[in-house]
Amino acid sequence: MKALGFTTYGAPEVFEELELPKPTLGEKDVLIKAQAVGINPYDALLRAGTMQKIRPLEFPIVPGSDVVGEIVEVGSKVKHYAIGDIVIAHPSIGGYGEYVAISSAKIVKKPEEMSLEEAAGLASVGTTAYFAIKLAKLKKNExxxxxxxxxxxxxxxxQIAKEAGIHVIGxxxxxxxDYVSALGADEVVAYDEGNLANRLADKADVVLDASFGGKGAAEGLQFVKKGGRYISLxxxxxxxxxxKVKAMRMMRTKDMKDKEALGYLADLYRSHKLRLKTAETLTFDLRGVIGAHQLIDKKKVAGKLVLK
Ligand SMILES: NC(=O)c1ccc[n+]([C@@H]2O[C@H](COP(=O)([O-])OP(=O)(O)OC[C@H]3O[C@@H](n4cnc5c(N)ncnc54)[C@H](OP(=O)(O)O)[C@@H]3O)[C@@H](O)[C@H]2O)c1
Known part of the structure; x- marks a missing residue:
């Protein structure tokens, strides 16, 4: 099969089109023929070699944790999925390949009305957001x-927090x-308009830092009430x-099951309570992957980048 990967670390141009064996299936796995794949900042860290020590991998490396595609084969013990289903998948790596073999516990059927672009951008960020909110253990009206x-x-x-009846300040x-307001936030405060600490000191039961590279971290703690929680990505x-604030780093643990989060997100979408933003769609080929990684390296992308 064809796959987009690299055999040396470096700039986006290290990507090459590789010919690799088609993945083999375990009895609880499905084989997906990819139709679109989402690009994450993490993929760029893998490509640049930044993750070498934390996550040593052998070349060739094929990144990609966000895939949407059609099931073309099912393992003997797979229930609830069949050949022809279009599913959203959350593999740990390998998503930039033509085929991905993955446990059926890490997929969900794509809602029919969800576009391929939306579906390709959902799994990594959606599961992260879902478990971060769960970790916050917020009560209604907090x-x-x-x-x-x-x-x-x-x-x-x-959007998840609003659905749970939480008061959200974005x-x-x-x-x-306007975009954050339209997502349902009760208040939106702009970080480029004056001192945030003056306006937000001790206002939150919980602060979730989902800012790029933790840029908001320096002041975030000031927004938490005494006895509150601070969750950082x-x-x-x-x-x-x-x-006297409980600070937690959002780390995926074994009890955080993809199936639970993806199922919740798909249902939220079906009930028209989840809006997803695609920044740009490029072609699912060598030119597209290099272009997408060039964009992600510039760190100026609002919404998800997708190859289709
Ligand atoms: N993607 C994942 O699945 C994942 C998983 C685990 C951890 N993370 C980490 O979580 C963070 C967010 O990831 P993402 O994919 O959501 O990134 P993203 O789409 O680039 O969003 C980052 C946000 O940070 C905001 N921001 C920048 N400077 C800020 C500041 N000084 N104060 C407050 N907000 C600020 C930006 O706001 P404006 O656009 O309005 O300027 C932007 O909306 C990253 O550090 C990432 O490494 C991501």
Missing amino acids: TLIIQGASGAVGSIAV IAHSRNR TSFPDNAEEK
Whole structure:
């Protein structure tokens, strides 16, 4: 099969079109023929070699954790899925390949009305947002401040929290104020319009830092009430104890099942309560993958990048 990967670390141009063996199936796996794939900042870290020590992998490396495609083969113990189903899949790697073999516990049927582009951008950011909100253990009417509310993870977290009856304050750039409001945030505060600490000090039961690279982390702790929680997708505040705030880093654990999160997100979409934003769709080929990684390296992408 064809796959887009690399045999050396470096700039987006290290990608090449590889010819690799078609993956083999385990008895609980399905084989998916990919129709579209989402690109994540993490894929760019893999390509640049930044993850070498944390996650040593052998070349050739084929990134990709967000796939949508058609089931073309099912393992003998797979229930509830059949050949021909179009599914959203969350593999740990290998999504930029023509075929992906994956456990049926890491897929969900694509809602019919969901576009391939939306579906390709959902799994990684959606499951992250879902489990971050779950970790927050918020009660109805409590206040959640989301830093990076306009981002890929943050925008989904806003919608999940609103569905749970939480009061949401989104922090984003002023150019994204209307977008975050339309997602359902009760208030939107622009990080580029004056001092945030003055306006938001001690307002939140929980702060979720989903800002790019933890840019919001320096001030985020100030927004949490005494006894509140601070959840970070990136950097960790070192003075949380002093402020009597419980700080947690969002790490995926074994009890955080993809099936649960993807099922919830698909249902939320079916009930018209989940809006997903695609930034740009490029072709699912060498030119497309290099172009997408060039865009992601510039860090100026609002919404998901997809290859189709
Ligand atoms: N993608 C995943 O599945 C995943 C999983 C685990 C962890 N993470 C981490 O989580 C973070 C968010 O990921 P993402 O994919 O959602 O990124 P993203 O789409 O680039 O969103 C990042 C957001 O950060 C906001 N931001 C930038 N500077 C800010 C500041 N000073 N204060 C508050 N917000 C600020 C941006 O807001 P504006 O656009 O309005 O400027 C943007 O909406 C990243 O650090 C990522 O590494 C992501």
